[in-house]
Amino acid sequence: MSEDAGRTFPSPFSVPSPEGADGWEDLYPYYYTFSEARRDFEEGKFWFFDGMHNPEPVYPFDAIMTENWAVAVNQLTTRVWQIPPSLGIDHRVVNGYLYISPNAITDPELVAQRAEVFSRRAGYYFEHWDEIYAAWIEKATDCVERLQAISFEPLPELEDERVVREHHGVYSTYHLQRRYADLLASLFEMGSYHFEMLNLGYGAYLTFREFCQRAFPGIADRTVARMVAGIDILLFRPDDEVRKLARLAIDLGLTEAVLTQGDPSALLAAMGSLPRGREWLEALEAAKDPWFWYSTGAGYTHTDRAWIDDLRLPLNALRGYAQRLLNGETIERPLEQIVEERERLTAEYRALLGDDDRATFDGLVQLARTVYPYVENHNFYVEHWHHSIFWSKVRELGRVFVAHGFFADEEDIFFLRRTEVHDALYDLCIGWATGTDARGPSYWPDVVRRRRDVYERLRAWTPPPALGRPPEEITEPLTIMLWGITQEVVDEWLGGKEEDAAILNGVAASGGVARGRARVVTTSDGLHDVQPGEILVCRITAPSWAPVFSTIAAAVSDIGGIMAHTAIVSREYGLPAVVGTGFATQRIRTGQLIEVNGDDGVVTLLEEAP
Known part of the structure; x- marks a missing residue:
């Protein structure tokens, strides 16, 4: 690997709990924590902190989201498409923070076998992409509409006369539990839709990228990305x-x-x-x-x-x-300017190829541009439209528990695991049906209070960037392109090279150079303070931050690779960007003069922090 090849990150089994947070494991399902029974396996893997999706400790109920994508993305990779070089992505929680570890396949014979399956199945989707995508939009929209129709109300003092006269045969307790089941089913359904075509979209782009790297040695990832930019997503x-x-x-x-x-x-x-x-x-x-x-x-x-x-x-x-x-x-x-640049770059590189390679290039760039809108558009249907409504429905259910004395606040529901919510619902239904007070009002408030205290102690802890044994080489494509975990990043985490206090290195995500005052934003509330011409410095951006990109001069993020949202949005707004710096939000202070070089992937601190 480097001169640090013999070094490892801390063992996940040696990480101490923050003071006062002993027993934090109770907040999560048993399969999400490291276990002695699997120690040899788990200690030998490379785990990195997934601050992209979960920058804070995971709330007990919110673990449903990580569980959702752990099943959805992995089943597509391993059981549906059989992505040739990849298996699934393992998940574990350490002191409340999510760590993940991609499983790669290195056996050439197995990769070739999987490639046959992948080629046949993916080929069908690529050949029918437009019609499948149109059907996908209908499925996703229908899923959202059915989610919107779910409602939760407190159990009535007495069932309405109508249930007798219309002899329903099922009553409020049935509807309450059924709607909770429907709520969870909606999330898992949309989770499947989320990744139905996403791996293929990334696959098409990665195939184009690999061709360009072979045909044009030394071509920057940023240049490849610019050849598919300028699409009105x-x-x-x-x-x-x-x-x-x-x-x-x-x-x-x-x-x-x-x-x-x-x-x-x-x-x-x-x-x-x-x-x-x-x-x-x-x-x-x-x-x-x-x-x-x-x-x-x-x-x-x-x-x-x-x-x-x-x-x-x-x-x-x-x-x-x-x-x-x-x-x-x-x-x-x-x-218009971005489209012009896209066409200019594409024509320049195309002209360097022979006839056979030119035909391959034409097919690959066209496929990448065809699938690219889905790669981004699915986010609106899934993480934004659907998931935002999902959280609002969970709060609605929280208000039912408040009405029946189980919680003091609707937000308390998020300190219960999803299976515990089912238990609490059944407790509520039993108490309502029998006329005997449910146990919940005397049980859950103390649990929530204790877990809230533990959560705040976890939140004050700083998670190490990685755990376990680093690989000899980082090759898994999405680890590099989405999370921005490269060999250079791992070496830096291990202290493999001298640091210049005035320099931060990252991924050159969007070209250009800009100087300006930094605005460090670690939560969405900080966006309200951003001033025109400032340079946004953040852990990672969300697509909904797009309006801010109309006023800033450049963007810098701790996390992400060439296909992270910070990189994509910056390219579409024509702003310089460096992503995957690791420590920008720790090293830079608001008001500090900095320079962002999106061509070289370097951020320079031009003065001491104020």
């Missing part, structure tokens, strides 16, 4: 709706209200009192469903509230767009 639609609302406010003569009312409630009230404000409010309501079901995070945790729950981010963006329009500036993404 659905994830930009919510931001487009905000731009439309900004234009409408100006057309209706409502700019004073937009520019002077910073609080969403005050703005909505002001609009309601203006002669043409009602027209604008109706347009806002029309845009909100579905486009404001847009999570401010990855969508995998209940703390990632959607725009529809908190209007500050979209309305702050709207205010900025309105001001720029009044200043005579453009507020459009530079789509």
Whole structure:
């Protein structure tokens, strides 16, 4: 590997619990923790912290999301498509934080056998991509609509007379438990849809990338990505709706209200009192469903509230767009410019090839561009629209428990594991049916209190970037391209090279050079403080942060590779970006002057932290 080949990361079995957090394992399913029975296997693997999807400790109920994708993505890889060089991705929780470990296949004979299966099955999807994608949209939309129809209400004092006269035969307890089962089933159904075509989309792009690397030695990943950029993907639609609302406010003569009312409630009230404000409010309501079901995070945790729950981010963006329009500036993404650059690059590299290779190149770049919209668009249907509604339904169920005295607050439900919620529901139903007080009101409040305290202690702990035995070489494609875990990153984590305190190295994700003052943002709340011309420094961005990209000068992230959202959004907005720096949010302070070189993947701190 390097001169550090003999070194390893800490054993997952040697990591101590934070003070006061003993017994944290009780918050998670038994199969999510490291076990002595599997010590030899687990200690010999390379585990890295999945801060991309779960930057904070996983809440007990929220573990349902990681369990969901652990089944969904892995079954597609291993049991449906048989991705030739890959098996599944193992999950474990350490002190509340999610660590993952991809399983690679190195036996050439086995890879070849799997390649035959993959080629046949994937080939069918690629040949019928457009019709399968259209059917996928119908399935996903239907799943969301059925989820929206699920409702939870407290159990009544007495069943309605109608259940007798219409002889239903099933009653409120049945409906309450059935709807909870339907809620979970909806999540697992959408989880399957999530990955039905995603691995193929990545596969098509990776095949194109591998061809380019062979045909054009030394070509940068960023250059390959630019040859499929400039596609008007659905994830930009919510931001487009905000731009439309900004234009409408100006057309209706409502700019004073937009520019002077910073609080969403005050703005909505002001609009309601203006002669043409009602027209604008109706347009806002029309845009909100579905486009404001847009999570401010990855969508995998209940703390990632959607725009529809908190209007500050979209309305702050709207205010900025309105001001720029009044200043005579453009507020459009530079789509035409990016498309021109895409076509120029494609033509230049194509001209370097012979006839046979040129035909292969043409087919691969066309396939990559065909599948690319799905690779991004599925996120809106899944992590944003569906998952945001899912969390709202869980809160609705939480209010049922509050009404029956089980919890003090609807948010308490997230401190129960999904199986414990089922137990609590049954306890509630028994108590209601018998007329005897349920045990829940005297049992769950103490459990929630204890777990909340443990969770806060876990939250104060800093997870190491990796555990276990590093591989001789990082080769698994998605580990590199999505999470940004490269051999250089592992060497840096191991202390394999001297650090320059003024330099941060990462993945050159989007070209260009920018200088500016840093704005370090570690939660979506920090986005409200971002000023025009600043450089966004974050752990990782979410697609719903797109409006901020219209005002910043560049982006830097701790986590991610060339296909992470920070990288993709930066390329589509024409901004320099360096991702996968590992420690940017720890090393850089808000207000510090920095330079971002998106061509070389280097961030330079030009002055001491203020």
